[in-house]
Amino acid sequence: MTFRKLVLAACLLPPAWACAQGAVPAPAPAAAPAAPGVAAPVLTLSQVLQVARDNIDVSIARRAVAGARADVAAADHSPAPVLTTKASSIDLQNGVGGGNVVRDKRIDKSVGVDWTWERGNKRELRTRAAERTAEAAQADLNEVLVQQQIAVAGAYWDLAAAQEKVVQVAAIEKSASDLAAASARRPRAGDISQQESLRTEIEARRATADLRVAQADRQRAMLALGQLIGQRGEFGVEAGWPAVTADLPPLPDIEQRADVRAAQQRVQAAQASFDNALALRRNDVTLGSSFDHFPGTSRRLLELRLSMPLAGVLGSYNYEGEIGRARAALEQAQDQLEKTRRAALAETGRLGEDLRASAARAADFEQAIVPRARQVASMAELAYSKGALPLVDLIDARRTLRSVLLDDIAARADYARAQAAWQLRQAPAAP
Known part of the structure; x- marks a missing residue:
């Protein structure tokens, strides 16, 4: 392979000493954008993950848990007794006589209490369904927390990559501008043609445009992360890329995932609701008694009452609709559980x-x-400084350099996002 082909094939990243010849310097640590005179905060991954535990989506899920727990209290009680008072046998034709309304007038007055006896273990089944629904809501909260932390971690590394991209592109833009400034003086000396000088100016302007695009990408990444964590204004993140390792720590059993647990609890809640629908066929009985006071007849009269619906008797309605609806809900919850298991397996893979x-x-x-790339790129810069490499080849090499640097950033960001998602799925934090 000739020297020229070697340079063109691998001209990527020159060393710092080549800056004087218009080379791109080694990247400096990424820095967060700051407003004039104000230092922008720099957040760490652990900080944004902690903030994600209390973002708006997690807060909504917590409200759902509180509501589900309140439903348990609403379900776990017997029907309240009913107090009844009445006045009857009021004789509108002959009158009720004189005297005190309570003691003397001929009015049948009564005070009674009625209470419904729930049969078929309805209260326990109703409470069990509410409890399982509350446990499903808690598992939903855990799942939302994991999902939000995965989303925040992804947005964090997107911003870290965008910050480093700005640093890399800024270095390329500086080297292109330096080369264009130096080339602008060389046509007068007869070292290069006017066409080559204009070519370097075009590349410098193109690098400036690329820098603006990179800065806009950084702003968009910052806004995306800020929306997830509720952060406003300018801020940055620490771009300490994780060490690359091929080891995959094992994930917990699929049945222990929060989304699968939530589906399991909903199956149990649907089963309890189905059993409760079947229990409707055991009619409730309402028991009651009243104390009556009827001057002229007796001042101490006792009334005993018992009432119950006749559902299912003589071919009448026997709660077929409620039972059918509960059976369909149970089968739907079972199908949803199977779907959730399959989705969990697919996501794990x-x-x-x-x-x-x-x-x-x-x-x-x-x-x-x-x-x-660093080794061979230094050879390219040296070759150009000695006149052994034409300008057009150097420009092509720098374009390759830009592409490879950005691909390197993208590769590290992809790995950081994938590692964060795997780790958060491995050990989901409970709220």
């Missing part, structure tokens, strides 16, 4: 493949591509 693939790609850049 996808997360594992994402982590393995991103780890391999990031390791290739870290261990093979970037080190060799």
Whole structure:
């Protein structure tokens, strides 16, 4: 392979000493944008994950848990006794006589209490359904928390990648501007043609446009993360990329996932509701008694009452609709549980493949591509400084440099997102 082909094939990242010749310097640590005179806060991954525990979506899920727990209290009680008072046998034709209304007038007055006896264990079944629904809501809260933390971690690494992209593109823009400034003076000396000088100016302007795009991407990434964590104004994140490893810690059993547990609890709640619907066929009995006072007949009269519906008797309605609806809800909950299990298995496989693939790609850049690129790119810069490489080839090499640097950032960000998702699924934090 000729020297020129070698340079064109691997011209990627030059060393810092080549800056004087218009080379791109090694990237500096990414910094967060700051308003003039005001230091922008720099957040860590642990900080944004902690904030995600209390964002608006998690708060909504907590309200649902509180409501479900209140439903348990509403279900776990017997029907309240009913107090009844009445005045009857009022003789409108002959009158009720004189005297005190309570003691003397001929009016049948009574005070009584009625209470419904629930048969068929309805209270226990009703309470069990409410309790399982509350447990499902709690599992939903855990699942929302995991999902929000995964989303926040992804947005965090998106912003970290956007910050580093700005640093890399800014370095390329500076080297292109330096080269264009130096080339603008060389046509007068006869070193290069006017066409080559204009070409370097075009590349410098193009690099400036790329820098503006990178800065806009950083702003969008910052706004996306800020929406998830409720952060306003300018801020940045620490871009300490995680070490690449191919080891995959085991995920917990699928049945222990929060979304699967929620579906399991809903099946149990639907079963309790179905049993409660069957219990409707055992008619409730209402018991009551009254104390009557009827001057002229007796001042102490006692009334005993018993009443119950005749559902199912003589071919009447026997709660077929309620039982059919509860059976359909139970079967639907069972189908939803199976669907959730399948989705959980699919997500586990996808997360594992994402982590393995991103780890391999990031390791290739870290261990093979970037080190060799630095070595060969320094040769390209040196060759151009000695006049052994034409300007057009140097420009092509710098375009390749930009592409590879951004691919390296993307590979590290992909791995960081995949690792965060795997770890958060491995050990979901309880609220």
